[in-house]
Amino acid sequence: MRFLRCVHAEWLLVRPRLARTRFGALLILLGATLVWLHSRGLDPLAVALHAGALGAVVGAAFAAGNDADRTALATALTHPTTPLAIASGRWLAAVIPAAALTIACTIATGWHTGAAAAGAVAAGAVGGCALIAVLVAGNGAAVALFLFMAVAGAMAPERLVGLADPGVARLAAASALELGPALWHYRDVATGDAGAILHAVAWAGLGVITASGLVARRRRLS
Amino acid sequence: MTDYALTLHDVSCAFQRAPAGHGLAGVSLALLPGEIAGVVGPARAGKSTLLQVASGSMTPVTGEARVCGVPVSRPSVRRLLGYARESPSFPPALTVREVLDYYARLHAAGGEHGRRGLVHEALDLAGLTAASALRVAALGRPDLQRLALAQAALGGRRVLLLDETLSGLDAVARRDLCGRIARLAATGVAVLIAARDLAALERVAGRVLVLRAGRIVRAGLLAALLAERVLEVILDAPPPEPPPGFRVTATGVETPLAGRTVEAALALCRAHRLAVRASRVRVKSLGEVVLETHDAAAR
Numbered sequence: 001m002r003f004l005r006c007v008h009a010e011w012l013l014v015r016p017r018l019a020r021t022r023f024g025a026l027l028i029l030l031g032a033t034l035v036w037l038h039s040r041g042l043d044p045l046a047v048a049l050h051a052g053a054l055g056a057v058v059g060a061a062f063a064a065g066n067d068a069d070r071t072a073l074a075t076a077l078t079h080p081t082t083p084l085a086i087a088s089g090r091w092l093a094a095v096i097p098a099a100a101l102t103i104a105c106t107i108a109t110g111w112h113t114g115a116a117a118a119g120a121v122a123a124g125a126v127g128g129c130a131l132i133a134v135l136v137a138g139n140g141a142a143v144a145l146f147l148f149m150a151v152a153g154a155m156a157p158e159r160l161v162g163l164a165d166p167g168v169a170r171l172a173a174a175s176a177l178e179l180g181p182a183l184w185h186y187r188d189v190a191t192g193d194a195g196a197i198l199h200a201v202a203w204a205g206l207g208v209i210t211a212s213g214l215v216a217r218r219r220r221l222s
Numbered sequence: 223m224t225d226y227a228l229t230l231h232d233v234s235c236a237f238q239r240a241p242a243g244h245g246l247a248g249v250s251l252a253l254l255p256g257e258i259a260g261v262v263g264p265a266r267a268g269k270s271t272l273l274q275v276a277s278g279s280m281t282p283v284t285g286e287a288r289v290c291g292v293p294v295s296r297p298s299v300r301r302l303l304g305y306a307r308e309s310p311s312f313p314p315a316l317t318v319r320e321v322l323d324y325y326a327r328l329h330a331a332g333g334e335h336g337r338r339g340l341v342h343e344a345l346d347l348a349g350l351t352a353a354s355a356l357r358v359a360a361l362g363r364p365d366l367q368r369l370a371l372a373q374a375a376l377g378g379r380r381v382l383l384l385d386e387t388l389s390g391l392d393a394v395a396r397r398d399l400c401g402r403i404a405r406l407a408a409t410g411v412a413v414l415i416a417a418r419d420l421a422a423l424e425r426v427a428g429r430v431l432v433l434r435a436g437r438i439v440r441a442g443l444l445a446a447l448l449a450e451r452v453l454e455v456i457l458d459a460p461p462p463e464p465p466p467g468f469r470v471t472a473t474g475v476e477t478p479l480a481g482r483t484v485e486a487a488l489a490l491c492r493a494h495r496l497a498v499r500a501s502r503v504r505v506k507s508l509g510e511v512v513l514e515t516h517d518a519a520a521r
Contacts, residue, residue: 009327013313020315020357068358071311075373078277078305079328080297219279 006081010089014063014097023062023097030054031101035108044109045190048119049183051105053126053149055098060130061142063093064211070135070218077219087212091131091204098123114190121189125181125200128207135214152177155184225291227412228253228303228381233275233285234436246271246282247436253412255380258403260423260444261416262512263433269416270308272433273383276414277305289381301329304374308385308416310366314359318350318369321358322376329377340376348372349402364395371399375406382406384415388422400426420508424448430508432515440515450506451479453487458497465494479503 018024034047064070076086102119106112126149133141155177177184181203188196229252236245246268253259261269274280276287278294287294289303312321322341330337345351348368353361361369367387374382384403388396396419403426407413417423423430423444430447432440440447457474468475468491475496477487484503491498 006328009324012327013316013324016317016320017315066314068311068314071309072313074279075307075311076325076328078279078300078303078374079325079377080300081328082297 002080003082003085006085007089007092009081010086011092011096013089014059014093017062017093018097021062023058026058027055027097027101030058031105031108034105038105038109044106044112045115045118045187046183047109048102048106048112048115049122049186050150052098052102052119052121052123053181053183054146055101056094056123056127057130057142057146057149059094059097060090060127060134061139063090063134064131065134065139065142067138070138073215073218077215082212083216083219084208084212086215087131087208091127091208091211094131095123095127095204098127112190114192118186118189121197121200122181122183122186125186125203125207128204128211129181131207131211132214135211148176149183152182155182225255226252226288227255227257228276228287228289228414230272230276230287231285233272233282233287235271235275235280235282245436246275248285249433249436249438250285251431251438251441253381253414255410255412256407257429258407258413258415258427259429259431260427261414261431261433262418262420262423262508264516267433268436269433270385271436273305273385273414273416277303277383279305301377302379303381303383304376304379305383306367306370306374306385306387310370312358312366312369312373315357317355317357318361318365319345319354321369322372325373325376344372344376347375347402347406349398364391364399367391367395367399371402375411380411382411382413384413386416386418388415388417388426389419391419391422396422397425420512424508430511432512434516434519439519440511444508447511448505448508451503452506452510453477453479453484454502454504455488455491455496455498456500458499461494461496463494465490465496474499478506 031051034051038044038047073086077083099120102123103116106116106119130142130145133145152173181200185196185199189200231250233249234245234247249272261272263269271280275282276294278287278299289299292299292302294303316324319341322344323337326337326340330340345354348371350365350368350372353365370387371384374384388399391399400422403413415423415427427444430442430444431438454471454476455474461470461475464470464475468477475491479487484501488498488501
């Protein structure tokens with residue numbers, strides 16, 4: 001019960017951030033851009049996946065990427081809470097607005113339950129990965145992850161393997177797309193693929209658990 | 223048996239990749255409920271490290287810290303002990319009230335009413351009621367320090383660790399914050415303050431610990447440490463050489479009386495042909511005590 005109360009306290013921080021920072025405006029801009037791209041031929045599933053994934057990266061940046069926010073984690077840990085509760089709450093704060101954006105985009109592009117589910121699942125997985133990235137390296141990492149997801153995230157690794165040298169870079173990129181929370185994985189969520197869902201659940205869980213370890217480290221580092 | 227609010231017993235710790243001597247070496251202290259103690263010393267003496275160990279943020283290599291008899295490693299201690307870090311940082315997009323409401327949610331089991339009570343109490347205690355609607359990003363240093371005090375005291379904690387909370391403030395803000403800390407201590411809260419601002423400590427602390435290279439080199443009641451009298455002698459011209467035991471100041475010379483009479487010290491000045499214009503006796507400042515202790519330990 002106390003754990004849930006602490007998670008809830010973290011999640012509630014999302015409201016002032018949406019209203020008073022650029023978080024809300026960026027989500028609206030992202031949604032508008034994706035809907036515009038849909039009008040230019042981007043398929044609705046890709047719109048939903050990008051809305052979820054990119055929204056989660058932006059959400060993680062505003063939930064924990066700011067230097068002051070990261071430093072403030074140490075202060076929060078002097079109160080009766082736990083690193084896991086903080087990480088879970090921040091993950092929710094990143095993922096729920098992204099999932100809401102996904103639903104809004106799916107409505108705008110013609111409702112499809114599978115696409116909305118795929119987008120929400122992508123948000124959960126990418127949110128976990130983004131939370132780790134911003135806790136380690138701040139908002140610079142969020143920008144890099146955003147660009148990776150926007151440009152390469154939807155590409156299947158097989159397409160990279162067919163490209164020319166340099167081989168090591170190609171292999172690294174293909175591996176990242178194979179193992180990481182890349183969007184091509186989560187296209188299959190729309191058709192109910194259990195492997196894709198498990199992949200996303202694993203990334204979300206790994207993200208929250210690793211983030212909780214990073215939050216715990218903040219207590220000692222500050 | 224005395225019920226101490228905070229005890230540190232033979233605490234030692236060292237930082238990796240830090241020069242030898244950094245950290246703490248065999249530090250012990252005990253703080254009674256309602257007591258205000260100050261930790262002073264030069265930079266890297268171990269003041270912040272001492273507070274980090276006492277807060278449980280850092281695990282000592284040897285020894286242990288307890289709050290109201292409970293080891294600080296226990297999660298339940300976070301309800302008893304509040305800690306204001308040296309450079310307080312809070313979510314910048316939130317207002318002062320929202321920041322305290324966030325922390326209060328982590329404490330309050332009494333629902334909405336209990337939480338609002340905690341926030342109101344903390345705002346009142348730190349004198350932040352008028353600034354409660356301001357965003358953290360817009361706060362100046364005095365208000366940030368107040369917010370650090372408010373969050374540390376929130377939830378009726380029994381021990382407060384304040385790391386430089388009194389430093390860098392103007393005289394009015396410092397006096398106000400000292401008064402608030404003293405009132406808090408009067409309710410039975412034990413307060414340990416690390417401070418570079420010795421004038422602020424003189425105003426509020428009852429006991430002082432002087433740290434050097436991770437060791438307590440001097441400790442005692444502030445009144446006892448400052449009991450020694452100093453004779454200041456104002457001269458018409460700077461002395462070519464001060465009499466033995468005197469040191470040159472901007473206006474003349476001065477010496478600790480240390481059992482001598484004022485007349486004997488002035489006679490020594492005259493014997494050295496110093497043109498004495500005026501003299502006065504004052505008590506030592508905490509700064510002088512710290513410097514003397516530091517120099518004696520260095521020798």
